[in-house]
Structure formats: structure tokens, C-alpha cells
Amino acid sequence: MQFDVFTWLGGLWDWVIGVLLWLWGFLMWPFLWEGPFDFFAWFGGLWDWVLGIFLWLWGIVNWLIFWVVDFVNWIWFLVSLPENFMFLFRAIVFPGLIFILLALIFTVWYTRKIWARLQDRRGPMHMGKYGGLQLFADAIKLMSKEIIIPDKAKRWMYRILPSLLLVIVMLPFAFIPWDPYWNILGSPTSPFPDLSVSLVLVFAILTAVPVFSLLIGWVSGSKYSLIGGFRAANNQFAAEIPMVISSVGPAMLAGSLSLYSIVMAQTNIWYIVLLPINFITFFVAAIASVGTFPFDAPVADSEIIFGWRTELSGIYFTVVYFAEFAEQMLYSALMVTLFLGGFNGLPFLAGIVNFAIKWLVVFFLFIVVTSSFYRLRQDQVVHLCWKYLLPLSILNVVLVMFALVYIPGLVPLVIGG
Amino acid sequence: MSPDILDESSVIWFGPQHVSAHGWAAKLTIVGDYIVECDPNAGYFHRSAEKCLEFRNFRQGSMILERICMMEAFLAEYPYIAAVEKIVDLEVPERAKIMRTIMMEFNRIHSLQFWWGQFAGELGLFVMLLWPWVDREYSLDAFEELTGSRHTVSYATPGGVKYDFTPKFLAKMETALKLVKDRMPVFNDMLAGSPTFRLRTEGVGHYTAKQALKWGLSGPNIKACGIPMDLRKDDPDPNLAYDLIDWEVPVINNEEHPGESDAFDRLLQRFKEIETSLDIIEKLLPILPEGPIIDPKARSKTNRLPEGEGYGRVEGTRGVTSVWLKTMAKAQTPWRAKIRGPCFASYYSLKHIVPGARFADFPAIFGSLDPYPGWWDR
Amino acid sequence: MSKTPGSASTLARTIINKYPDIESKPLVGNKVELVVPPEMIRDIVSMIDEEVSDALPESLFGVDLTEDKYEVIYIFWSHEGKMLVQLRVSLEGETPEIETVSDIFPGLDWHERETHELYGINFKNHPDLRLLLLPDELEGKFPMRKSFLTDRSRMDETGLARPKPRPKPGGESS
Amino acid sequence: MGFVGNLGDIFRILKHTFRQVFRRPFTYFYPFEDREYPETTRGRHIHIRETCTACAACVRACPVAAIRIDKEDKKFEKDCALYFDYTRCLFCGDCVRACRYEALFHTPIVDLSEGDRDDLIYGPDKITTLDRDPLEWRGRRFR
Structure with missing residues (x-):
């Protein structure tokens, strides 16, 4: 049965007229009726009226059901197109959301284990094998905790901002080329074959992170959070x-702003060989940008209790905690992409495996370096970044420019095969 | 400080439930990033130890004193015992004297190691928080082997010491001290050799020797200014063995600012303290004679004390630790016992040192003074 | 540092030459005790500040001798001369009063605050006599006085007989 | 201390931390493993009633009044029952030193945690013996 909205609509008016007439008759009967009021005649007409209402309601419901079914049909038709299906699978399952969440859980465990080793401890041991399920236990515990919102906090902003922060931090993962085939945006087989500005987009999205930190600190209504x-x-x-x-530097060598193209250009030589100092400046700046240990003035626990996260509790704290690890993961992945050849590597391994191995190594370095130095004061952070890192990185750009122009064999080498 | 600046000030309570303010609170008035006024508050740990001592007899008193500062438990209990010994005029056997001194220096080493970790933690390096504490475990194991308790040793008693050295203890002590000595270069690299550490501590928490004396600072905090004020040398307790050997007072002289000290100088000073303590133990161990460890009449002599006043002092890890004791005739308990904790002065001096510093430097300043809340709250 | 006297007795003599009211009592070692009348404490402390260039204000505390008699004891230590000076001031009255010395030695500021709250000894012209250690409900109770009774019920729980009463304070203090 | 010197310092620090990762951790699995306690450890007490003479020297020596004596409760000729209150005990060892009849000792048992404060008052039934209920957790028995 095909539902026709217009037929149905056309019938509606007749019905309305009928109801109005009936009402009119009902109102006018003391004047029009001759003789005594016949209750049963009136009562007999009532049923028709009720039935009319039921029919009308059913019409609406029927129409809604068909509308929904049609809509779902339409969506399913789109999804079942091969390219669309593959995109969705990537975005949600494999290099996308679920993969990132699992990697995040693994990262937290990995970080805690290395921290523990650095501090002569064993780290989580009891939940699961080698404490592998500890994060789930922690997450369940944190989520089941009471959420305490300070009196002076702006309540709605306080509720929304932590989740938004996590979303913002998760977005750039869409641009990371995990594998020649399995990636979300940028591979030749995906519906968006070559996103030519993905490097810029990543930084553009990441710029929003401190805004959220500042806002969370602001709306928490506490001095410690505000300072943080x-x-x-x-x-x-x-x-x-x-x-x-x-x-x-890497972008100039590869001649592209697309992360995928930068990785593809590193088939001959990884850029860390050509640009070691550039790698170090990026590394230090990434640590400073995440705000972990030597640069953890925003969350300095011996000064301002937990910085901008002081007032967060329960699920909000969990989300923000995840966001910090996600940011560290993201920067490690960026370093692998820009300097360590991304998925290029051992030819007999899948691209994603190559990427994961390098990523683990970079993340290990990240943790070892972050837990070897004392916290810098916030003016010293600016001092370091602007007085040492900025000139070094600019110098590098200049050197790369000259090298590309004047060193003859360089361009074929760095463009990749 | 003009009044207009104070219009923009805000007050921040640093403690008492702060991560690094364990049991104390300072009210900081900050303008921008700078602290203009610091008002330290005491009393969160006040247990009235002085009143407690008035109801304990002369052998029990030291148990109360130990619990004031767990990190230097033996150094904390000793002044009371010294004061009792001064009133009764007890002569301690030679062996007990040297054993007391060895334990005192041993205790000082582990207390200073604890401080390394604490200071590094306050400056934000959690790795260094735990490394010295792990090494310290070996010292604590040695204490446990000797006395049966890891921190609160209650080792000395009026007239001698309670437990004799055993070969097991000597072996454990040697392990612990060897570890301290071996790990010294590592900690030197991680603390004094770290560029970030120098950035955080140099020029922070600055004061001159004259100021420090007026505030009553003592111990490493004033030795860092170049004044070799050390009670072990200046006024050695007659029942300790510091005058039997030849040793140097640890003191550093900073050429850049003589007679003054900052947080970095205080770190170097404490490194030197450990070296001196190791040196003293090394020199004392060979001359340890055989003999009794306690005066056999001490127990009956300390049941009831004659009327008198005694002032027992010792150079603690954090400075001059002393107990002033007054007894009435034939008293079982002291009439008045005044405990002078070294950190009473160093905590008070925050009031003068901190104004003008950046807010982020506040942990570096109080950490470098090595305050322990038990000492001012008692 | 040239003005630092060599020994404690020299310092005591210098002080007594200027203020003859003061008695001095040598203690064991290079230590001296001066019995100072309460009204002269500022003169003596400032004189110590002038004479001993590296005087360390080690301690200041009160002693309750019962019957409204109190003593305040000041202890100064000098590293140069390796000497210790102990000043003893006898006070009387329900709320005894004495001049503050916290402007001469800032380190004694908190000691005076503490003595004030624990013994009820009023230090005149002290800038800040708030409570230091005590909670607010004990303000004005002066817990270190002998008249402040503590809860001794724990001793009854031990099953021992009650201990003999404390000996009376014998005469004047030494 | 120039720039190069700082770099050298930084590399030395990284060397120390990097080595630490591959070192065996110091900690152990506490409820399942435990370290060796020396014989001198001042843990909970054991009261030997056979040799006790009810002299109450331990009660007098206690600085915190943690011991209660009950002279009526006699099991042998002239002994008494002792009640140790471990919410107060300082483990200072003075009661053991005060005992001249070899009737009171420390044991190397230091884990005294209980679910209830009243359970920490060890009466004559608990203080005279070292037996206690074993604790099981996730199928493993410890202590």
C-alpha cells in the first residue's frame, strides 16, 4: 500500500467540515429540534464522531511510519553504496572512532607502565593480565563518582565543555594517514581522495584546545582553575x-601540505635523517603544547592544585583525562607522519603495523623525555619556545629553501618514488 | 607597594588541603603573578606535645618527641634525653656515645634523602620523588634490624642506648651507606646538574646571613649562607662522640653572592651535609670500643629527678633542635618542657622571604627551607 | 664582628656595668644566665643585639610557677663566641605583661604569639597577637597553665591504682 | 655553563632515566609477597601467661595508657589478663623492656588492620596466641 499524502490531505477537509457541522448541529439543537430531545438519536451519532477522530489519528501515525521507513531506506541506499560504506567503516570502526578509543586505552596503560618503571614501581598489576583492564576499572570508578559542581560554576558550560574538548582533540585523527589504504580522509580510494591541506587543518583544529582549557578554568569558578x-x-x-x-620543513621537502602526500614522499628517505634539529624542535614544542611534565605549569599540582582541572569531578574528569592522552597520541602520530616516514618501513608488514611500531617508539621517547625534567615556570616556557625553538625552526625553513634550490640531487630524493 | 596595586590583588589560600601543603596553610596575596604578602598559618597539627610531656615520666617522654618529626625521629628524641642527662649528671659509656652518634648521622642521611625526593616532587619531577625514597628504604631496613621500628626508633634512653649493634645491622648499614654513596653522582646529575632545576632554583628565595640570624634560622638554611654554625662543633653534647674525631663542618661559599643564599645553595648545602655524615660514620665505626651500652644505675636514677633545669640541644637535620626541661624536686614528670623545633623559625621566615616572588616559585622557596609541620605545631 | 665578646661572662659583665640591677648566674660551659627585671627587657635585648653581632634568637617561652607567678625565658646563641645567653624574667599577676622584643628580633615574633596564647602573658606593642596554634574555642583558656585541667580518664582505664598527687612546687625556682 | 654544557647535562639525565626503565622494579606484590621482617621487629605483642606475675610494670611503662590490666582474670597461679589497645599503641617497646619475667614480647606481625575499631583491642584470647583467621581474596590466601 502506497501512502499518498495529498489524497489524505484532501479527505481531511471533508472531515473537518463534517465535524464542524455536527458541532453546529449540537449547539443549535434546542432551537431547531421540534419536540422533546431524543437522547438516543444523539447518542447514536456520537460513535461516528469518535471513529472519525480515530481514523484521523491513524492516518497521521501511518504517514509517520511510512516517512521513517522511507527515510531509513534512503539512508541505507546511500550507505550500501560501496564507497560510502567503506568510508563509514573507516570513520567508525577501523582507523576511526573505535580504533582510536582502543588505542587510547592501550596508551593510557602503556604510559602508566612506563611511568611506573621510571619510578621504580610496577604500575597497575591486579586487574587483568599485567593490569591491562585497570583503565576500565578506573573509568567505571570515575564515572560512578558523584559529580560535584561548584556553586560559582557556570553550570551548563561546565557540563558541556569537557566533552567538547574531547571531540575537538579526536577530530584531527581523521587526517592521520595510518595506512596506504586504511585511512579516513586522504587516501586515493576514499571519497575524499586527497585533502590537500590536512596539515593546516590539524593545527587549525588543535588551536581550539587551549580555548577550552581556559574556558573550563573560567567557568569552574575557582582561582586555581582560572590561573591554570x-x-x-x-x-x-x-x-x-x-x-x-x-x-x-617536511611540507616544503614533500612539496605538499597533505599529510598523505608527505608520507608518500618519504619512500626514499625519512625526513628525520635530513631534518634532525627540526624533529627536536617539533618534539619539544609538541610537549609544551600538550602541557605534560616539564611544561605542566597549567596543571602544576604543587602550585595550583590541578590547574584548570581542579574542579572537575567524575565523568568530566575522565573525559578531560582522556583528552590529554589523546592529544599526546596525536602529537606522536604527527611526528611519525612528518618525520619518520609514516606507514613506510618494513615492506613485508602492513602499513598500519609499521606506523604502530614507530608510534610506540616515539611515544616511549615522549614519556621518557617528559619525566626527566623539572617543571618550568610559565615565563620560562615562553622564554624557551620563543628564544630557542622559534629561531631554530625558522633557520631550518631557510636552510630547506636553499637546499631545495641549490642541492641538485635532493628533489628527486625527497619527492619519493 | 602602593595601595593601587593592592586594589587588584586577590587572596589565595595555599593549603591546608593543598597537594603539597601537607598540614599547613599560607594565605598568599597575589597581584598578577607576584606574591605581595604571605601570612603563614600554623596549628593544623597541634597536639600540645609540651603539655603531654608534663604527664609522662622521663623515660616515656622521648616517645612523644619522636612523633613530632618522623623523618628525623632519633634526632628529635635526643634533646629530651640530653636534657634529662644534664639534670641527673649521668655519664654515658663510651660505646653508647659512639653508637648514638652513628645512629644520629645515619638518621640525618635518610632524612636528607627524604628531603631530596620531597623537593623534587614540589618542583614537578615525580621520578626524582621516588628514587631517593627507594634508596632510603635500605636505611629504614637497617633501623628495623637494630631497633625493630622503621622510623620511630626510640633508640636512646637516659644513660645509654637500648639495643646493641649486631653484625646483621652492621651489614645492612654498610649496604645502605654504600648505596647512598654510589647513587650520589646520579642524584647530583638529576638535581644540581639539571638545567631545569637550576632555572627553577637559582636566585629564588634569596636571603642574607644577617636576616637569617634575625629570623632564627639555623642548620643547613644558615650554613648555606656561609656561616659554619653547627652545634655538633660549637656546642657538642657531652654524651655524643663528635669531639672524638676530626671532621669538617659542611658549609658552602658561593662566590657570586657571599653571605647570601638561594634555593640552589641550600640544595648544595644539603648534599654536603650527607657527605659529612657519611664521613663521620666512617671515622666513628673503627673506634667503636667494646663495653656496656647503658649505665646500669640509669634506670633507678631517672625514676625521680632532682630539682633543676636542663637544656638539651642537638644539631638536627633541619637546624637547632632543643628541649628546655625544668623539674621540681623528686618529680616523676617534668614541670615544664619546651620544645624548640628548627622549622618554627623557617616557617615563620616565609613571611619575609616570599613577598616579591612569583607564585610559581612558592613551592621552590618553602621546599628549599625543608619545613616539617610537626616542628612548628608540636 | 669585632665587637663580639669572647665569652659569656665578659658579655654579662658588660651588661651589668651598664645596668647594675641585673644579676648574672654562670651556667655549665660558656653559658650565662641573666635575671632581668621585666621593665628592662627591651634594653637588655637591644644591648645583646648591639653587642653580639650574630645573636640567634633561639627560643622564648613561658613557665608557669603556679600562684600567678610566671617566668619568661629568652635564649640567645652566638656562633662566633660559642656562647649562650639565657634571660629570665619573673612576672606576677593574673595576666602578666611584658614589652615585646619582636621588632628587635623578628624571629621571636611567633614565640611571643605562642606564649601569649598558651600562658596568657601579654606582650605589649606586639603587632599581631592572633592565635597561632590553638583552635578558636580555646582562646583565653591558656592551656599550658597548670590550672588548665586535662582529661586524665585514660589512666583510670588501665586498671592501676591512681598515682600519687604531684609534688608541690618547692619554693623558688633555681 | 654554556649551551653545550646544558646539552651534556640533558643527555646525562636522559641516560639515567632511560636506564631506569629497564631496571627491575623495587616494589613487590604486597598482600601476596612480603618482605622478611627481622626478629627485632616491634609488631603486635604476645603475652605468655605462664610466666606472667601480674606486676603491672608494662602498664606503668606505657606512655599512652594502651594496656589495661585485669588482675581478677587468673588462669595460672599469679598471672593476669592484659588488654592491648592497638588504636593507641605506639609500638615503642617500653612494655617489653619493662617486663622482667619474660612474659611479654613483640612479634614480627605488623599488619593489624581490622574492619572495626573494637576488634583492635586485643583481649586475652587474642594476645596470648599468634593464630588468626586467614584472609582470602580472589581465591588466593595470604597472611
């Missing part, structure tokens, strides 16, 4: 520019 929020903004202000300029 400003320090987070200060950190990003110091570290963003050296980091972006450090990423110019």
Missing part, C-alpha cells in the same frame, strides 16, 4: 608558533 586556564593559554601561545613552523 591562563597558564594553559600561555603554554599554547608559546608553543604553537614554533610547532607550526617546524612542520613547514
